[in-house]
Amino acid sequence: MNISKILVLMLLSLYAIACSNNNTKYEAYYFHPTARCQSCLNLESYMKELIETKYKEDGFHFNEVNIDEQENEHYKKEFDLQFSSVILVKFEDDKQIKWKNLDSVWSYTHDKEKFFNYTEEEIRNFMN
Numbered sequence: 001m002n003i004s005k006i007l008v009l010m011l012l013s014l015y016a017i018a019c020s021n022n023n024t025k026y027e028a029y030y031f032h033p034t035a036r037c038q039s040c041l042n043l044e045s046y047m048k049e050l051i052e053t054k055y056k057e058d059g060f061h062f063n064e065v066n067i068d069e070q071e072n073e074h075y076k077k078e079f080d081l082q083f084s085s086v087i088l089v090k091f092e093d094d095k096q097i098k099w100k101n102l103d104s105v106w107s108y109t110h111d112k113e114k115f116f117n118y119t120e121e122e123i124r125n126f127m128n
Helices: 003-020 038-058 074-078 112-127
Strands: 024-032 060-066 085-092 095-101
Touching: 024 038, 024 112, 038 060, 038 112, 085 112, 095 112
Parallel strands: 024 060
Antiparallel strands: 024 085, 085 095
16 A cells, blocks of 8 residues: 555544544424414425535534424423424533524514525524
């Protein structure tokens, strides 16, 4: 094996170790009841698109949760949910560190560009 192949293998190994040490993960939850209006559907669609196209590389995962289902009832208390909500959650080593309710998302459910501007700013602030 020549020296360049050895160096490439060493660099790949170091990169894999560095990536495995990053134990910070994020969830963007969209909590909703069974019955939903067009604003609710827009919110889910916009949030899912934003997370999957711009924040997946940062460790974000989008998760849609029906809070009317019995197994999800605990979220109402955990995040003080009164109605449909988008909640950002940060985990380190699988422990919840902090969370934030993006309560202004409802102002932008009929304007995708403004929705993205608002949520991107909130996500950046949340990550810092």
